[in-house]
Ligand SMILES: Cc1cc2nc3c(=O)[nH]c(=O)nc-3n(C[C@H](O)[C@H](O)[C@H](O)COP(=O)(O)OP(=O)(O)OC[C@H]3O[C@@H](n4cnc5c(N)ncnc54)[C@H](O)[C@@H]3O)c2cc1C
Ligand code: FES
């Protein structure tokens with residue numbers, strides 16, 4: 099790890115000011131950043147510690163008025179929150195198995211959303227797109243954990259945030275503080291598919307800090323389901339979050355978001371369309387799941403993710419219906 | 427390694443050391459910059475308009491196992507390396523150094539965390555507990571590990587014992603499933619899990635007998 103300067107502000111204003119120099123990076127729980135520093139995947143000149151900014155942590159509100167979750171709230175505190183558990187189970191279920199108890203004690207919601215990809219070629223110092231001498235290391239190499247959607251371009255990593263998926267399904271907004279004041283954006287707008295090696299997969303401008311996440315009132319049904327290779331110490335392989343608004347048992351509107359399949363949290367419009375206007379039952383869930391994989395273009399080693407995505411999307415919908423048939 | 431440049435201690439805008447201390451949530455005098463940087467800071471203190479930026483070597487005080495320990499680190503020094511190499515607290519082990527194995531587990535302000543992935547400068551003013559401070563008598567977690575053959579090579583053991591102690595501090599009556607989940611963040615390459623899980627359950631019982 100290279101040396102860096104360090105500051106620990108106590109207000110958002112000071113944090114933004116301190117981050118307003120070239121090569122500065124925020125530090126919250128450090129479970130992503132410190133690994134990157136040690137691997138020289140990132141080498142900021144200044145690190146600005148956000149956990150002393152007390153205003154960033156904490157959960158307020160309720161299911162009726164909507165919930166506000168500070169970006170500095172630790173994952174362990176998200177899990178301990180009654181409103182999250184009872185009314186936003188999609189978020190609770192997706193947070194439950196993140197990493198390990200130690201990681202959930204350290205990691206914050208903001209850091210989780212803004213953690214950088216775990217693509218091993220990126221982490222080994224080959225750049226975000228891992229293109230070397232005009233060749234994609236991912237496409238030609240070991241891509242078993244990489245994307246199955248949008249694979250025509252060079253961005254083949256997957257977004258690593260478990261929490262982005264339920265937050266997008268729930269329609270959450272991120273409040274961002276920066277040198278030019280405050281703005282509020284949809285959580286999905288934190289992400290983009292980089293077009294060239296110079297782009298980031300994150301859209302925040304230098305110096306911007308996520309201060310809180312605002313969840314709309316909890317109506318309808320929401321749930322998450324994930325498939326993991328290991329039960330601890332690892333990211334999910336595929337995770338799906340669903341949020342359904344019903345009208346007379348029919349799906350009036352829905353959001354279906356999938357993790358582990360694309361360089362951004364993948365909103366499956368195809369699955370949402372398949373479900374629109376349908377009675378919510380195992381048959382319509384299966385049809386939506388089948389639609390979710392229609393556009394998949396897997397790489398050389400990850401075709402297994404296509405079938406897995408179909409199963410995970412279907413099961414997320416079944417969990418929303420309260421039917422965990424595979425456990426019976 | 428980059429050379430220490432005392433001039434870096436001044437930016438941005440000549441902020442004060444006092445504010446940095448406040449920012450770190452600790453009382454004044456528990457952290458000071460060394461040498462020339464201190465002078466630069468004293469001069470800058472008058473401005474008092476924002477938190478201090480630290481660079482180079484930093485003197486910090488860590489509360490380890492109930493004792494205030496003063497030492498010098500760099501901002502990039504991890505809590506693990508500081509404990510082991512500066513303070514000779516060698517219970518926490520360095521194995522993966524990537525938040526992935528649990529050997530370095532320490533209890534900070536009551537919560538088990540990976541000390542390999544925590545910066546020492548962020549731990550000032552916090553309570554740090556390591557395996558060195560645990561009760562080694564019959565009521566303690568270490569004894570239960572010994573009784574249950576909860577170790578082979580022993581390298582993961584301090585981390586497991588620490589995670590186990592942190593779990594029982596919060597949940598004195600864990601079920602087997604809660605023990606499994608609570609110790610999820612630790613890995614044993616020798617595969618002593620059966621003994622470890624039983625040790626945790628036995629330690630819970632022994633503590634109540636105390
Ligand atoms: C073994 C292991 C298993 C894991 N498993 C999972 C998993 O299953 N699912 C999952 O989602 N993650 C997983 N993770 C990743 C972990 O959850 C993230 O590293 C963590 O959530 C990041 O949060 P943090 O507070 O530690 O972020 P940090 O490491 O402190 O920061 C991460 C990034 O976010 C930026 N940042 C942090 N806070 C803010 C803010 N408020 N505003 C602007 N920028 C900010 C930082 O500058 C940095 O670039 C795992 C990690 C490990 C080591
Ligand atoms: S050494 Fe810290 S988790 Fe492995």
Ligand code: FES
Nearest residue numbers: 578580614615616
């Ligand atoms: S006893 Fe050897 S690693 Fe656990």
